[in-house]
Amino acid sequence: MPGLVIDLDKIHHNAKTLVMRLGAHDISVTGVTKAFCGAPQLAKVLLRAGVTSLGDSRIENIERLREAGIDATITLIRSPMISQVDRVVAAADISLNTEPAVIHALSAAARKAGKQHGIILMVELGDLREGIMPCDIENILQSLRRLPNINIIGLGTNLACRSGISPDDDNMASLSALAEHIDAGDAVNATNAGGTEAGPFMPPLSVISGGNSSNLDWFFAGGTVGRINNLRLGEAILLGREPLHRQPIPGLHTDAIRLIAEVIESKTKPSKPWGTAAQTAFGTPAAIDDTGDIFQSILAIGQQDVDPNGLRPPHGIKILGASSDHLVLDTGEHPVPVGTEIAFMPDYAALLRCMTSPYVDTTYIGKTATPRSVFKSVPVFQG
Ligand SMILES: *Cc1c(COP(=O)(O)O)cnc(C)c1O
Secondary structure (H helix, E strand, C coil): CCEEEEEHHHHHHHHHHHHHHHHCCCCEEEEECHHHCCCHHHHHHHHHCCCCEEEECCHHHHHHHHHCCCCCCEEECCCCCHHHHHHHHHHCCEEEECCHHHHHHHHHHHHHHCCCEEEEEEECCCCCCCCECHHHHHHHHHHHCCCCCEEEEEEECCCCCCCCCCCCHHHHHHHHHHHHHHHHHHHHHHHHCCCCCCCCCCCCCCEEECCCHHHHHHHHCCCCCCCCCEEEECHHHHHCECCCCCCECCCCCCCCEEEEEEEEEEEEEECCCCCCCCCCCCCCCCCCCCCCEEEEEEECCCCCCCCHHHEECCCCCEEEEECCCCEEEECCCCCCCCCCEEEEEECHHHHHHHHHCCCCEEEEECCCCCCCCCCCCCCCCCC
16 A cells, blocks of 8 residues: 556557557557556556557666567657667667767667667657657758668657647648658659669658557547558556547546555544644645535555646545645545545556555556455545
C-alpha cells in the first residue's frame, strides 16, 4: 500500500482493438511503454495484442526490456542525448531525431558496434516541442543520406504535447505531402545525382508516424490517412481515453488501472479550518467550502506518490487536499473506517508519478492472476 492494480486483460483488449481499427487503414501501432517505465509485463501484452514495435522515451526503460529478453523492434521516442549514443544503438533499433550532430554521433556509434540504426526524422508541425522545421527537412536529409550504418526510414511528428495543438487533416496532410515530396525528389535526384554519387537519392520513406494517442480523434472522425502508416500509442491503450478532451474511446476499457490507498485517519471534523491562514505545504491556497461538519478521512498517499489532481475518486467521495504524504477526503454520507482501501482512477499524469514512486507497489492481474479484494467498504467507482 499504496498500490496500482493493473488489469492486463483489459490492456490487451484495448491494444488489440486499436491495432485492429487502425490496421484496417494500414496504420501500424507502436506500443509506448514509458508510463510503465518499460515494464516487460506490459510490453509482452502489447506485443501479443499485435503492436508491430515498442517505443519508450528513456534508454533505461529500453535496456530493461532487452534484459527481459524482448527482441521486438524498439524505438527510442525521445531525441537521443548525444552523450548516450552508444547505449542507444546497443539497445534501440530506431530513434526519433531532429539534430544532425546527434545523427552523426549515432552513425559513428553504430559503425563501432557493427550495427545498423534506423532514424525517423521528426517534423515540427505547430506544437513547438521536438521537430525540424518543414523547410529544413530536405537539406538535412541531403546531408545525412550517406552516413554509414544509418538508415533514414521515415518521418514523424508529435502534436498535442507542449501546446495542445490537435492533429487534423491540415497538419497530417502536411506530413504526407512532405513524404511525397521527398520520395518524388528521389527520382529527380537519381537522374541529376552527377559527380561521384550514383544511385538513388534514398530508398522511399517507409514509416510515416503521424503522432500519439491524440491522433485518434482525427482518425476516428474519418480523417484523411494519406501517407500516415504508424501511430505511437500509450495513453489510449492504458486508460482507454483520447488525450485531447479525455473522453472515453468507445469499445475500450477506462478502468484497466486503479490506484488503491489505505485510510489512516477517519474523523468527523469541521470543513472550515480555524486560526490565522497563511500558505499551505505546497504554497497553493486551500480550497475551502464551509459545509459544516463532514466525515473526513486521510489516506496514506501524497504528492510524493501521485499527482492528486489526476485522481478520480469513487462516487460520493471528494478529494479536499494533499500534502507530501497525505490525501484528505470528504467521504460524503458515510464515515470510512481506518484500514479501508479506496480505489481511484489515475489519469496519465497521476499514473506517471505513481509508476516512478518507489513507495507505490504494482500488482498485475488478469486471467492468470486472482484479483485481490479491493475497496471493501465503499463501492468501486466504475468510470
Ligand atoms: C509519449 C509519447 C508518445 C505516446 O503518447 P500517448 O499520448 O501516451 O499515446 C508518442 N510519441 C512521443 C514522441 C512521445 O513522447
